[in-house]
Amino acid sequence: MRDVAAAGSASVGPSAGRTAWARNLGAPVRDFLSTETGGAAVLAGAALVALVWANSPWSHSYQSLWNTALQVSVGTHAISASLREWVNEGLMTLFFLVVGLEAKRELDLGELRERNRIAIPVLGALGGAALCVGVYLAFNAGGSGARGWGTAMSTDTALALGALALVAPTGAARLRVFLLSLTVVDDLGALIVIALAYSTKISLPALAVALALFAALALLRFAPRWRDPAAVVVGIGVWLAMFESGIDPVVAGLAIGLVTSAYPPTRADLERATELARAFREQPTPELAYEAQRGLTEAISANERLQYRLHPWTSFVIVPLFALANAGIHVDNQLLRSALSSPVTIGIVLGYLLGKPVGILGASWLGTRRALGGSRLVVTWPGLAGIGVVAGTGFTASLLIAARAFHGQLLAQAKLGVLAAALLSPLLALIAFRLIARLPATVRARQLGRTAAALIDLAEDVDPARDHIRGAPDATVTLVEYGDFECPYCGRAEPIIRELLAEWDDDLRYVFRHLPLSDVHPWAQLAAEASEAAAAQGAFWEMHDLLLAHQGELTPEDLNRYAQRLELDIGRFDEELRKRTYAPRVRADVASADASGVSGTPSFFINGRRHNGVYDIDTLSAAVRAARLRVGAVRLAQAGS
Numbered sequence: 001m002r003d004v005a006a007a008g009s010a011s012v013g014p015s016a017g018r019t020a021w022a023r024n025l026g027a028p029v030r031d032f033l034s035t036e037t038g039g040a041a042v043l044a045g046a047a048l049v050a051l052v053w054a055n056s057p058w059s060h061s062y063q064s065l066w067n068t069a070l071q072v073s074v075g076t077h078a079i080s081a082s083l084r085e086w087v088n089e090g091l092m093t094l095f096f097l098v099v100g101l102e103a104k105r106e107l108d109l110g111e112l113r114e115r116n117r118i119a120i121p122v123l124g125a126l127g128g129a130a131l132c133v134g135v136y137l138a139f140n141a142g143g144s145g146a147r148g149w150g151t152a153m154s155t156d157t158a159l160a161l162g163a164l165a166l167v168a169p170t171g172a173a174r175l176r177v178f179l180l181s182l183t184v185v186d187d188l189g190a191l192i193v194i195a196l197a198y199s200t201k202i203s204l205p206a207l208a209v210a211l212a213l214f215a216a217l218a219l220l221r222f223a224p225r226w227r228d229p230a231a232v233v234v235g236i237g238v239w240l241a242m243f244e245s246g247i248d249p250v251v252a253g254l255a256i257g258l259v260t261s262a263y264p265p266t267r268a269d270l271e272r273a274t275e276l277a278r279a280f281r282e283q284p285t286p287e288l289a290y291e292a293q294r295g296l297t298e299a300i301s302a303n304e305r306l307q308y309r310l311h312p313w314t315s316f317v318i319v320p321l322f323a324l325a326n327a328g329i330h331v332d333n334q335l336l337r338s339a340l341s342s343p344v345t346i347g348i349v350l351g352y353l354l355g356k357p358v359g360i361l362g363a364s365w366l367g368t369r370r371a372l373g374g375s376r377l378v379v380t381w382p383g384l385a386g387i388g389v390v391a392g393t394g395f396t397a398s399l400l401i402a403a404r405a406f407h408g409q410l411l412a413q414a415k416l417g418v419l420a421a422a423l424l425s426p427l428l429a430l431i432a433f434r435l436i437a438r439l440p441a442t443v444r445a446r447q448l449g450r451t452a453a454a455l456i457d458l459a460e461d462v463d464p465a466r467d468h469i470r471g472a473p474d475a476t477v478t479l480v481e482y483g484d485f486e487c488p489y490c491g492r493a494e495p496i497i498r499e500l501l502a503e504w505d506d507d508l509r510y511v512f513r514h515l516p517l518s519d520v521h522p523w524a525q526l527a528a529e530a531s532e533a534a535a536a537q538g539a540f541w542e543m544h545d546l547l548l549a550h551q552g553e554l555t556p557e558d559l560n561r562y563a564q565r566l567e568l569d570i571g572r573f574d575e576e577l578r579k580r581t582y583a584p585r586v587r588a589d590v591a592s593a594d595a596s597g598v599s600g601t602p603s604f605f606i607n608g609r610r611h612n613g614v615y616d617i618d619t620l621s622a623a624v625r626a627a628r629l630r631v632g633a634v635r636l637a638q639a640g641s
């Protein structure tokens with residue numbers, strides 16, 4: 001048994017590739033959407049405050065404050081702008097940076113990593129923007145409002161996602177990801193329009209400096225340890241050069257976000273972080289504290305680190321501050337009367353409420369035509385119609401462009417149109433989704449069955465001849481768990497899995513795969529091998545249950561005691577543990593976890609799709625129900641075709 005103990009405490013040797021034990025229960029896109037939708041309420045409140053302030057007895061203080069000049073100077077060089085301009089062109093750069101970061105994360109790790117799924121959101125965004133502008137120009141071409149055509153163009157990310165969260169069915173993750181993809185393209189298009197159509201007196205030397213610095217920033221990913229502080233300095237340099245060039249510097253934020261890659265941490269990085277943390281625990285010196293902190297930080301991609309730090313600030317501070325600085329207009333009878341007949345106001349409202357949804361639907365329809373090389377939608381057609389209506393919520397980019405295109409009465413009319421569309425669009429979306437909910441169940445199921453298949457995150461499919469399975473072998477839904485017998489979270493999940501299996505009876509099969517976190521759980525590897533030794537004698541699940549019920553007692557002596565309790569052949573059990581007979585079997589599970597990009601234990605996959613977030617009984621049951629519904633919808637669609 002001493003040999004077994006040595007085997008349990010010794011390192012099993014790191015596998016190459018991606019790690020499987022970085023704990024991260026929340027999916028980045030889930031966090032992004034929850035923060036964005038929560039921030040929408042703050043944004044709406046800030047806009048309301050701005051309107052009340054601008055129409056109060058102290059309305060003069062509103063314009064006076066935001067027109068206050070603020071100058072930053074270093075030596076003989078100075079940048080001077082009003083407070084409103086510092087918000088619009090300075091702080092909003094961080095907002096567009098976060099939007100770009102999330103888009104890049106989706107391209108690298110999320111739903112858009114399969115590149116043919118990008119085409120339809122891109123086409124939908126372009127079609128929606130083009131028809132929105134077309135409707136606006138139908139009322140304003142040749143008139144004084146023609147210059148503001150870009151005002152009726154872009155969907156506001158925060159307000160649109162917030163509205164969708166309120167009106168769409170619970171759990172409609174695909175709708176939210178599709179809308180997020182569409183709004184990112186919208187934002188990019190709006191910023192390009194600002195740069196090309198609403199920027200004057202462009203300085204080519206300053207623009208060349210900005211492009212050179214941007215190239216240097218992209219190359220910093222190959223730099224050594226000092227790349228993070230260097231990236232901050234170069235990023236600020238890009239913004240300053242863009243500001244001096246005459247092009248709105250918020251473009252820099254989105255561009256920087258789109259070149260900041262996202263990736264799961266490598267096993268080598270995380271094992272190094274563990275070693276550094278252990279070294280600090282043994283010798284708590286300032287140097288080792290810094291090294292441990294840096295090791296932990298560098299294990300996570302810069303994309304996710306920046307999102308984690310900036311997203312709450314942009315959603316709850318910067319964007320509401322933008323609304324406070326720009327949404328305040330003095331509304332009186334004269335403005336209301338002029339707006340009712342103003343082609344600017346009418347063009348913006350109808351562009352968003354009519355042009356946006358029709359343009360998105362039409363362009364997406366073209367994108368699905370096989371004759372044009374199109375692919376299937378990832379959302380249903382009724383769902384896409386609802387997204388189109390929600391996308392009529394414009395605000396941020398619209399107000400940025402309006403401030404550049406108009407002055408005086410026309411600017412007030414444009415702002416009123418933007419605010420009216422932002423108010424009416426969610427109301428129309430609520431009606432649209434209520435109507436969709438009234439569609440016959442067979443129609444909704446058939447629509448769902450015709451959407452693109454879900455991306456499979458599980459790298460290695462379930463093999464009944466090899467995997468350990470509980471439940472009906474031919475069940476509709478398969479739940480795979482990567483677990484560690486010494487992990488306390490796995491222990492807490494075990495009774496939930498039992499309850500889930502009891503609830504779904506013959507419609508769910510459960511698969512357990514090994515992922516011993518040997519760096520932090522010294523007996524996990526040996527416990528995994530012990531379960532396989534028990535499996536060789538037909539007692540895997542019995543040993544599985546004992547190990548999870550006694551997670552603090554996994555020494556070789558404890559394992560021997562469990563084997564005796566299960567009446568196993570003790571001689572064979574001990575010999576197989578001593579020779580580490582099942583180490584390759586456990587290692588194969590770890591390799592499949594790495595290939596699947598698993599980021600912690602327990603990690604769950606439902607019909608091949610990663611389950612992100614919490615794993616309480618209600619959440620898992622809802623996920624199983626959704627997977628079962630999708631399988632039924634696909635079968636119904638196949639039967640009807």
